[in-house]
Amino acid sequence: MTAEKVLSIARGELGNTESPAGSNRTKYGKWFGLDWNPWCMMFVMWCFSQAGALGLLPKRTASCGDLMRAAKAAGCWVTEDYRPGDVVIYDFPGGAATDHTGIIESVTASGVVAIEGNTSQAGSQSNGGQVCRKSRKYNVIVGAVRPKFEEDDDLNIDKLTDTELVRLAERMQAALAKQPVSATLAPEFQEAQDRGVTDGTRPAAFVTRAQAAVMALRAAKE
Structure with missing residues (x-):
């Protein structure tokens, strides 16, 4: 399993929105069993599941904080040298300590580019109702979950x-x-x-x- 396969699935969801607007109702929540609830982490779980890679994450959960704690316990939590395919956890000003997530697509000099569910281009960043590609600065990143993809062992x-x-x-x-x-x-x-x-x-x-x-x-x- 490769990070690119997960990212390919995530890219295919760009632009998808909840329906009706403001409802938190999505196919990701329905798949997870928590429809009508905030769904940024459920989007991540759905993408990994569709790629056959859900087992690469330390826990099936809809909570950013829960996944972070599970990753720390499993030894797959990182706070630097981020990579494509990492599940990044954010802390936005004024929100919870771990209030949003996405899948890192690329790393820049100032932060990361990630594909995220339940965000927006101009409105709420942690409950915006859409799948978007977002550029984020390092100062809002708490850390990331590092799945054990195949290319980690055999980079061709x-x-x-x-x-x-x-x-x-x-x-x-x-x-x-x-x-x-x-x-x-x-x-x-x-x-x-x-x-x-x-x-x-x-x-x-x-x-x-x-x-x-x-x-x-x-x-x-x-």
Whole structure:
């Protein structure tokens, strides 16, 4: 089972709404057995079930807090280095401590992009009545449940799509950015900071060909 299969099912639900509006009545709640109730977590459970992956989650539940506690007990709760397929839990200002959830589709420099049930583009974010793709900042993320997908054990680069390769590169960049500069390079790196060549952040991150070309051009002009 792969994260992409779960995400493919979730993408197919984008735009679906509860009916009637404001009722919390959905096929996800009906499937779960709690129709007419807030359904963001039931949407997540439904997507995993349709993918044949419900067993990868630590518990079948409609509660964000309940899933978080089960994940912590099962050792599959993470609070950094998020991945596509993780079930993310949010804490929005003024709401409950764990008041919303979604399935992470991609990770950005400032947060995550997730597919979420019972949200909206402009109204309520935790009871909005629609399946939407949402960009969220890290400051509203409590953590995430990390399902044990097949690719966690056997990552086949040759089978990844271009989009998946870009996401993998973004994760690698994020991980490398946290690594300190080596002891061998530290003195010259410090000198580069002192001279204003670099601000000193992300010393181990990749440099693209475009960035290298610009650096070489700037050096040649000095």
